[in-house]
Amino acid sequence: MLELxxxxxxxxxxxxxxxxxxxxxxxxxxxxxxxxxxxxxxxKSTLIRCINLLERPTSGTVRVDGQDLASLxxxxxxxxxxxIGMVFQHFNLLSSRTAFDNVALPLEIAGRKxxxxxxxxAELLELVGLADEARRYPAQLSGGQxxxxxxxxxxxxxxxxxxxxxxxxALDPETxxxxxxxxxxxxxxxxVTVVLITHEMNVVRRxxxxxxxxxxxxxxxxxxxxxxxxxxxxxTTRSFVAETVGYSLxxxxxxxxxxxxxxxxxxxxxxxxxxxAAREPLVSELSRRFALDLNIVxxxxxxxxxxxxxxxxxxAAGKPDCIETAIGHLRQRNVHVExxxxxxxxxxxxA
Amino acid sequence: MSRQMxxxxxxxxxxxxxxxxxxxxxxxxxxxxxxxxxxxxxxGHILENRPVNVVAxxxxxxVRSTPFIILLVxxxxxxxxxAGTSIGTQAAIVPLSIAATPFVARLxxxxxxxxxxxxxHAAQAMGATRLQIVLKVxxxxxxxxxxxxxxxxxxxxxxxxxxxxxxxxxxxGDLGVRYGYQRxxxxxxxxxxxxxxxxxxxxxxxGDTLVRRYSRR
Ligand SMILES: Nc1ncnc2c1ncn2[C@@H]1O[C@H](COP(=O)(O)OP(=O)(O)O)[C@@H](O)[C@H]1O
Ligand SMILES: [Mg+2]
Numbered sequence: 001m002l003e004l005x006x007x008x009x010x011x012x013x014x015x016x017x018x019x020x021x022x023x024x025x026x027x028x029x030x031x032x033x034x035x036x037x038x039x040x041x042x043x044k045s046t047l048i049r050c051i052n053l054l055e056r057p058t059s060g061t062v063r064v065d066g067q068d069l070a071s072l073x074x075x076x077x078x079x080x081x082x083x084i085g086m087v088f089q090h091f092n093l094l095s096s097r098t099a100f101d102n103v104a105l106p107l108e109i110a111g112r113k114x115x116x117x118x119x120x121x122a123e124l125l126e127l128v129g130l131a132d133e134a135r136r137y138p139a140q141l142s143g144g145q146x147x148x149x150x151x152x153x154x155x156x157x158x159x160x161x162x163x164x165x166x167x168x169x170a171l172d173p174e175t176x177x178x179x180x181x182x183x184x185x186x187x188x189x190x191x192v193t194v195v196l197i198t199h200e201m202n203v204v205r206r207x208x209x210x211x212x213x214x215x216x217x218x219x220x221x222x223x224x225x226x227x228x229x230x231x232x233x234x235x236t237t238r239s240f241v242a243e244t245v246g247y248s249l250x251x252x253x254x255x256x257x258x259x260x261x262x263x264x265x266x267x268x269x270x271x272x273x274x275x276x277a278a279r280e281p282l283v284s285e286l287s288r289r290f291a292l293d294l295n296i297v298x299x300x301x302x303x304x305x306x307x308x309x310x311x312x313x314x315x316a317a318g319k320p321d322c323i324e325t326a327i328g329h330l331r332q333r334n335v336h337v338e339x340x341x342x343x344x345x346x347x348x349x350x351a
Numbered sequence: 352m353s354r355q356m357x358x359x360x361x362x363x364x365x366x367x368x369x370x371x372x373x374x375x376x377x378x379x380x381x382x383x384x385x386x387x388x389x390x391x392x393x394x395g396h397i398l399e400n401r402p403v404n405v406v407a408x409x410x411x412x413x414v415r416s417t418p419f420i421i422l423l424v425x426x427x428x429x430x431x432x433x434a435g436t437s438i439g440t441q442a443a444i445v446p447l448s449i450a451a452t453p454f455v456a457r458l459x460x461x462x463x464x465x466x467x468x469x470x471x472h473a474a475q476a477m478g479a480t481r482l483q484i485v486l487k488v489x490x491x492x493x494x495x496x497x498x499x500x501x502x503x504x505x506x507x508x509x510x511x512x513x514x515x516x517x518x519x520x521x522x523x524g525d526l527g528v529r530y531g532y533q534r535x536x537x538x539x540x541x542x543x544x545x546x547x548x549x550x551x552x553x554x555x556x557x558g559d560t561l562v563r564r565y566s567r568r
Binding site: 097 | 467473474480483492494565567
């Protein structure tokens with residue numbers, strides 16, 4: 001549906017040229033919700049703006065539904081843009097128009113007749129749950145309502161692709177969830193392909209099926225959301241993961257363990273829980289099979305797309321070679337285990 | 352004040368209104384496209400074109416920096432060409448329009464510059480043409496600012512129209528100078544000033560009301 005090949009964008013910049021995108025390639029399938037996550041300045045907005053050519057790529061190609069937009073003349077480009085809806089962080093609604101007339105704008109631009117426009121707008125406002133607010137001006141709407149108008153407007157010309165540039169970043173957490181669920185619902189009902197960019201892990205986690213991680217214009221990794229976040233390849237991805245399932249160990253414990261690396265009679269372990277590990281009675285199994293006492297000191301378990309995902313920190317006490325075997329056993333079953341150090345009996349902080 | 356004096360005053364008021372009204376209409380009609388051109392031919396805008404921007408800007412600045420009294424005399428041949436005469440109320444409309452147009456064009460440009468660039472991006476993403484962006488986004492979104500600009504321009508024109516009396520333009524200014532100054536009738540001068548104050552107040556209030564009416568922020 002959407003194909004970016006070796007996309008590069010260089011801005012002139014005030015002093016030196018800024019490479020906002022560095023040979024980014026990715027493919028988004030029809031009907032997918034594709035998330036692009038990255039810190040501020042990573043090049044996310046540039047990426048999404050290159051898709052509808054609000055920004056001209058320096059090199060590389062963008063194909064939407066097989067069509068290379070850069071090859072089109074102005075007229076054809078404008079027509080192609082009607083097949084790509086866009087939702088903005090700051091809504092970008094016309095303050096001089098009511099909710100109704102804002103949603104009507106793309107239809108007017110496409111040259112639709114008023115008789116066609118009115119029922120279509122009513123239908124769209126109904127879809128986003130704003131039928132009662134049609135006559136209100138943006139200044140009279142809440143942030144969440146404004147974004148609903150923005151979404152209705154983006155869908156007006158029945159686009160094949162919906163681009164969301166930080167669509168929830170100006171909203172509070174509760175409203176964020178409502179808007180994300182609306183986007184997911186629209187994706188399901190209308191089959192529209194969604195590309196959403198964000199700096200928030202929770203946004204991707206909630207609705208995206210696939211994700212690409214962007215940093216300084218480079219794509220670090222991409223794939224199914226569950227895979228990318230359960231097996232992060234880069235520090236950046238790990239830091240995003242830590243935002244949702246992160247926890248901090250008691251500082252004293254952490255300090256002690258780091259002074260005594262390796263396995264000892266009481267070893268501090270971090271065990272990542274993914275599908276396999278989280279479904280099984282891991283703790284009791286280890287305890288029984290390897291004669292260990294397991295004391296969970298910190299942890300967090302969450303879900304990505306209904307699949308468990310998290311991490312536990314525990315102190316395993318027992319014979320050091322039994323602990324080694326237990327670690328080997330876990331690793332053999334593809335459970336990620338990290339030995340954070342051990343805690344000698346005379347150096348054990350009061351728990 | 353005599354009946355005759357009041358008639359003179361009313362007649363002068365009508366002439367002023369005619370001059371300001373006609374020149375104001377021309378200035379708005381010509382100044383809006385000129386203001387749009389100044390804005391959208393600027394750097395990074397939707398019709399970026401440096402030569403056009405520089406030439407239009409220079410022209411506007413040239414007219415704006417010419418004192419009105421000099422402009423009045425300098426363009427007499429043009430005035431004669433357009434109005435058929437160089438004296439009278441009708442003739443005064445020509446220099447008044449020429450002075451007011453670049454002035455209001457700059458104010459219009461500034462008002463439209465205040466429109467959030469995000470709205471232009473949104474329209475571009477919808478596949479809007481440049482004309483559609485101007486007509487459906489820039490102008491409607493800047494409407495309160497455009498109205499405030501037109502108000503400022505109209506009030507300026509009221510003052511300028513008094514000077515146009517110098518080429519026999521008639522109007523309140525002319526009346527004040529001829530009767531009040533040359534014939535030394537201070538009460539006529541005072542009456543003229545009072546009428547002008549009321550006129551300016553009325554235009555300002557009307558302008559403010561319209562600005563408020565169309566502000567939706
Ligand atoms: N119009 C521009 N001119 C110059 N530099 C820009 C422009 N737009 C973005 N940049 C730079 O490109 C980089 C990526 O920006 P952006 O795509 O907005 O990142 P993000 O959306 O991930 O925060 C940043 O370093 C930013 O300063
Ligand atoms: Mg951004």
